[in-house]
């Protein structure tokens with residue numbers, strides 16, 4: 001499989017190249033030239049696989065520059081019951097018939113980010129060793145990516161992490177998870193600003209190609225295709241678990257009708273037409289998680305709807321309702337009780353718009369660079385807006401009051417305590433359920449990461465794993481600085497060999 005940029009550079013690159021490169025040189029994001037389509041026979045075969053082997057099958061469709069036996073060993077090393085708590089890796093918790101949570105937060109840092117980051121740690125280590133190179137990872141986090149990346153990369157040979165986070169805006173638990181790490185190769189930088197300022201710095205540094213090459217800068221955010229690819233796997237796993245008892249009889253595979261699909265993939269092959277459909281509701285900030293669902297759907301996984309759930313920072317909900325994309329500035333970005341989604345410029349949104357606009361890189365460049373820089377907004381045409389329905393997207397927003405009510409209701413009705421982001425997802429999902437279609441809400445994190453809001457909702461502390469007792473009082477290792485890419489670059493220069 002080869003990869004191209006969303007901004008018009010059609011140079012085709014291979015997986016390991018873009019794994020280390022992150023952002024494309026023209027400032028765009030990488031996507032595969034086509035989405036490989038799965039048919040009924042393939043889905044039927046995959047249904048019974050352990051998670052690690054399912055990951056291997058899916059990754060193999062996109063990675064042709066790592067030998068199969070090495071890739072298989074990597075996925076088997078990554079997705080183990082020891083690391084993710086259960087043999088299923090992403091079990092589902094049925095709340096009531098037709099409504100379930102997909103548990104994604106049983107990894108080392110108690111958030112769904114571990115699902116991809118543990119794999120990235122293995123892939124980086126493998127590829128760097130093979131090349132005899134080192135990598136300096138520059139990342140941005142609103143709370144969960146940072147700790148997942150640091151836990152996955154700590155102690156890894158040849159890898160250093162520089163993680164930018166918005167000063168004072170993450171929960172005390174999230175800050176403690178990151179800042180208590182004392183490893184030499186981990187650098188925490190608290191930026192005086194919001195997450196978008198951190199992400200802008202990552203992009204500014206990555207777009208300085210001379211600096212990027214000289215200091216071997218890579219990224220672990222979902223702007224890196226490898227992150228998304230790893231996340232595609234749990235849509236398939238969730239689908240199989242949700243349809244375990246309702247699998248249809250299988251027919252022999254037949255190719256999709258000619259002309260039914262755009263050149264880069266989708267819709268589902270005809271032989272999947274009578275497979276049950278599942279909808280996914282995805283709490284969304286940087287649009288990476290739900291963009292992985294878009295990729296799964298383009299591959300033919302029978303997904304009815306991909307529901308984008310935002311918090312009070314509702315730029316994406318506004319876009320899906322109106323066709324207007326108007327990212328907010330720092331002053332307009334609300335500090336909420338689901339802080340990991342306090343994001344107003346969702347990076348991966350560009351990937352979806354690239355597909356929506358017929359993969360017209362020049363148009364994407366005109367919208368995401370020219371229009372956003374000059375006018376701070378863009379609007380797609382009415383027919384383009386109407387076309388969104390064909391991609392299965394729906395959206396909704398949640399507020400602090402909704403979050404509290406949903407956490408209380410979920411505990412009272414189902415005996416399940418959920419975190420604030422998952423509550424945003426469940427709230428939006430409840431408003432968009434359809435009879436006969438199971439809705440899976442993707443769990444974002446465990447409630448202990450946002451204890452103050454859980455106490456506000458339920459009057460009780462959420463359960464905390466024994467090894468994380470007292471984490472907030474450990475010594476902290478963090479450097480604070482203004483939102484200034486030049487200062488971050490100087491810091492990196494001083495700390496790389």
Ligand SMILES: N[C@@H](CCOP(=O)(O)O)C(=O)O
Pocket residue numbers: 140141142143144145146220221222223285286288289340341
């Ligand atoms: N919600 C994220 C923000 C970064 O998103 P990513 O998926 O691009 O890494 C966080 O918790 O840090």
